[in-house]
Amino acid sequence: MRAMFPYDSALLPAVQSTPVSIADVLTILRTIDGTCADGDGLKWFNWLYLQVTEAVEARIVAGGFSAPAWLAALDVQFARLYFNALAASLLGQPVPDCWQALFERRNQAQIARIQFAFAGINAHINHDLAEAIVATCTATGSVPAHSGVLYTDYTALNSTLDSLIDQAKHTLDVRLLGDALPPAAQLENTLAAWSVSAARESAWRNAEILWHLRASPDLSSAFMNSLDGLSSVAGNVLLVPVP
Numbered sequence: 001m002r003a004m005f006p007y008d009s010a011l012l013p014a015v016q017s018t019p020v021s022i023a024d025v026l027t028i029l030r031t032i033d034g035t036c037a038d039g040d041g042l043k044w045f046n047w048l049y050l051q052v053t054e055a056v057e058a059r060i061v062a063g064g065f066s067a068p069a070w071l072a073a074l075d076v077q078f079a080r081l082y083f084n085a086l087a088a089s090l091l092g093q094p095v096p097d098c099w100q101a102l103f104e105r106r107n108q109a110q111i112a113r114i115q116f117a118f119a120g121i122n123a124h125i126n127h128d129l130a131e132a133i134v135a136t137c138t139a140t141g142s143v144p145a146h147s148g149v150l151y152t153d154y155t156a157l158n159s160t161l162d163s164l165i166d167q168a169k170h171t172l173d174v175r176l177l178g179d180a181l182p183p184a185a186q187l188e189n190t191l192a193a194w195s196v197s198a199a200r201e202s203a204w205r206n207a208e209i210l211w212h213l214r215a216s217p218d219l220s221s222a223f224m225n226s227l228d229g230l231s232s233v234a235g236n237v238l239l240v241p242v243p
Contacts, residue, residue, distance in 0.1 A: 004106050007035050012090045015083040022057045022072055025079040029053060032086075039177050041106040042086075044113040045120025048168050049082070055160050065156065066149040070140055074154075077139070078132035082124055098123035098231035101239055110241035112181055113172035118191060119238045121165070125199045126231040131224065133207035134214065144207040154204065158197040165196055175242070187242055194238075 014031040017024075029050040036043035056075055060068045085099040095103065102119045105111060133144050142150060169191060174180060181187065206227060213220045 004103075005037065005040055007037075008090050010035055012087060015087040015090070017083075019076050019079055019083070022053065022060070022075050025053055025076060026050070026057065028079070028083060039107065039109065041102065041108070041111060041113070041116035041176055042120075044116045044172055044176075045102065048117045048164070048172075049120065049124070051164055051168075052161060053079070055164060056157065059157075059160065065153040067153050070136065070142065070150055071153050071157075073140055074132060074136040077135045078124070078129060081128040081132055082120075085123075085128075096123065096127055096228045096232070098127045098228055098235045101232055101235035105239055107176075108239075108241060109176045109179075111239055112175055112187060112242055114169055114191065115187065115239055115242075116176070117168055117172055118194060119235045121196065122194070122199075122234050122238060123231055125196065125203055126234065127224075127227050129200065129203035130206035130210050130227065133204065134210050137207075137211065138214075144204065144211050146204070146208075151204065154200070155197075158200060161196050161200075181242055190238065190240075194234075 011032060014028050014035075017028065019025045019028060029046060032046045033043065033050055036046065053075065056071070059065065060072055065071050085095045086103070088095045089099065089103040102116060102123060106116075136142075137144050145151065173187075206223075210220060210223060213223055
């Protein structure tokens with residue numbers, strides 16, 4: 001195991017468990033949040049992901065979706081990919097390059113908390129989300145298409161995500177250890193160029209492609225490798241230390 005922090009071994013059992021409900025996902029996210037120190041970049045992506053998952057659960061409970069069971073299943077499939085990547089990293093096993101960009105910099109104090117949060121969002125949406133959509137459709141006997149209640153529910157989340165991310169930009173606008181960033185930092189320009197709604201739309205389109213490639217494992221793998229390559233470039237840009 002490659003331990004970057006003394007508590008890494010304590011994280012492993014949590015992320016090796018397999019969630020089957022949003023409640024399970026929240027339990028694991030809260031365990032990570034309670035275990036990680038403020039000086040761990042992982043904490044700040046996980047912190048934002050926890051808020052997003054809580055908001056999704058609240059909206060499902062409130063009856064805010066037409067296909068709540070499908071959206072809940074997507075939430076679980078999606079979270080599993082993050083937990084699997086983190087578990088592999090903690091064990092010293094290969095992980096997608098887009099995730100490795102975050103994991104290998106977890107202790108770099110010059111990087112801002114919001115940069116870690118966005119790097120995680122980038123890896124999770126631009127790489128993982130298409131795979132999670134396909135897995136959910138396979139498990140539920142549905143099809144990813146730009147019509148119907150599934151896509152409508154999926155896009156209905158964008159406003160909630162945009163609001164949470166805008167709040168995070170202000171809350172996490174400090175270096176990893178909480179030090180203030182210089183007033184002339186170009187970080188805002190980098191973050192402003194990234195749109196969660198556009199990324200989620202691309203992920204849905206990529207899921208449609210991946211759906212049609214599912215009978216060809218070689219092509220599916222090559223497509224996922226391409227997504228990883230593009231996502232890792234973005235992740236490395238997002239994680240350039242602020243001078």
